[in-house]
Amino acid sequence: MGDSTKSHILTKSSDWNHWLFLVKGRAQNTDIWSLVNPSLTTKPQGTTKPKKPIIQGTVTADKKLTYDYEMSNYRADYALYEKQQKALANLATYIQDSIATNLLPYISNTDSDNHPWTYLTTLKAKLAPTNEATDLELEQQYNQLKRGPSNQNIEKWLQSWEEVYTKAKQRDLPQVKDDRPVRDFLLSLRGIDSTYSQMELHLLRGQETKPTLHKAVEDYRQHLRIENLEKPSKSSKHSAFPATFKGKEQENNEKPPCICGLNHWYKDCFYLNEDIRPKHWNPNKAAQTRVNEKLKDPKIKARIDYALNREKERQLGSPSTTNTTATLTPNVQSKSPSIEVASFSVISHSTRRANTSLQSSWILDSGTDHHICNRSMQDRFKQTRAAELDEYLTCGETTAPITTYGTVTVNVKTPSGKGHITLQDVAMSPSFMANLISLDKALEAGIDWNPRTGTLSKNNQTLCFTERHNGHFYLERNAAPL
Numbered sequence: 476m477g478d479s480t481k482s483h484i485l486t487k488s489s490d491w492n493h494w495l496f497l498v499k500g501r502a503q504n505t506d507i508w509s510l511v512n513p514s515l516t517t518k519p520q521g522t523t524k525p526k527k528p529i530i531q532g533t534v535t536a537d538k539k540l541t542y543d544y545e546m547s548n549y550r551a552d553y554a555l556y557e558k559q560q561k562a563l564a565n566l567a568t569y570i571q572d573s574i575a576t577n578l579l580p581y582i583s584n585t586d587s588d589n590h591p592w593t594y595l596t597t598l599k600a601k602l603a604p605t606n607e608a609t610d611l612e613l614e615q616q617y618n619q620l621k622r623g624p625s626n627q628n629i630e631k632w633l634q635s636w637e638e639v640y641t642k643a644k645q646r647d648l649p650q651v652k653d654d655r656p657v658r659d660f661l662l663s664l665r666g667i668d669s670t671y672s673q674m675e676l677h678l679l680r681g682q683e684t685k686p687t688l689h690k691a692v693e694d695y696r697q698h699l700r701i702e703n704l705e706k707p708s709k710s711s712k713h714s715a716f717p718a719t720f721k722g723k724e725q726e727n728n729e730k731p732p733c734i735c736g737l738n739h740w741y742k743d744c745f746y747l748n749e750d751i752r753p754k755h756w757n758p759n760k761a762a763q764t765r766v767n768e769k770l771k772d773p774k775i776k777a778r779i780d781y782a783l784n785r786e787k788e789r790q791l792g793s794p795s796t797t798n799t800t801a802t803l804t805p806n807v808q809s810k811s812p813s814i815e816v817a818s819f820s821v822i823s824h825s826t827r828r829a830n831t832s833l834q835s836s837w838i839l840d841s842g843t844d845h846h847i848c849n850r851s852m853q854d855r856f857k858q859t860r861a862a863e864l865d866e867y868l869t870c871g872e873t874t875a876p877i878t879t880y881g882t883v884t885v886n887v888k889t890p891s892g893k894g895h896i897t898l899q900d901v902a903m904s905p906s907f908m909a910n911l912i913s914l915d916k917a918l919e920a921g922i923d924w925n926p927r928t929g930t931l932s933k934n935n936q937t938l939c940f941t942e943r944h945n946g947h948f949y950l951e952r953n954a955a956p957l
Contacts, residue, residue: 486575489612491602494573498595501569505562513595522559525552566591574598606646613643617650621659623666629699633692636660640688654685660692670785671698674777681773698778701731734769734779735762741779742786833909837885837951839924839931839941840911846898848883850905857881859900877902885912886951887939896939896950912950 485494502508510519528545530538567589571582581601582594616639624632643651650656657679664672679685730738735746745752746766770776835851848856858881880902884895898912914924922933929941929948941948
């Protein structure tokens, strides 16, 4: 079987329409579809093999002239006949090569008739779905799409919407009449992008000319492209434990075109965001006119308002004070070192409840590359920046949202007695099962850990100690509540 057919094999009933479309394309390319169309109830007759002319009796000049003329026509007719026969033979071979092995007996038992029409009518009787079955299958697929993508790839899910919608329109199903499919599509987005869904549904109600489903899907694709440009890349999974942090790593420098004519985010546009305008800024008249015209489009205005509102939500609280390196500074109050570590992503693990409460203790985690705390540290936590709307922790099938970022102090044992360390840019997830300190970030900062002695040190200076208990290394171990 040739490589070209491997991805287009007729195996089951649901493959029939797609497979027949490919067969029809090949037949039309060689002008033989009218000879093989399985919708025809009787086998079509192709070009009859022409008979070669001969000269009867004595050859005369007139007979020779007639013979030459007939011979010229014969050659033309035979070439057409031969071309048609070759095309039929090639299509028959293609059909044989593009069906599953278990279907070969059906076409090999056609009384030595290797004509493509015979093959196709036989396979159609075996596999072609009835209109009732097709409609039922499309209804089921449509209802499944309305539930949202779940864990499915978003682009594949969007493609499925377009494919099922197109087929349903061909069958004139009631589910895809008027603006119903657009409304169903937008409702299906609620689980993954509720703000966009609500905004578009609101706009849909006020539009006299409703968009098509294809337009609605493409609009959402464009929205995702802009969102993905604006968002940092997701952190990758680590090997140590099954809980993965999803959040910021680094900014994407690629900026989309703005309605003012420049390339930047809406939040960075002086024409759109009054909060960032310089005191003595004067707008360009041509650009201002262009912006005003664009803002007359309610859909464009709604999207810009959405982007600006998202930016305001991000700015809740103080600006981020994230450092990119670790620093060592004295702690005057406890006369012990203070460690400040910037961090970006986390992976952690759960454990059984023992005499020590993980929920209210601090663990040094060798698989962690982000600091994280829960509601037990609420009194110590000082917010520095808001979390993204979609930042969360996953642990198995459970998710825990990250609500904000900030600094938090950890009580530790130092060579001179009790002290504390201060962690920077800690992710606050109130429902998370433990408080974790990133050993990975400490090592990056030049802070060494000796698991045998339990010491954390830098430049041969001991900073604090860890305590091993129930397979964990605690910097701060608190008793479980009664």
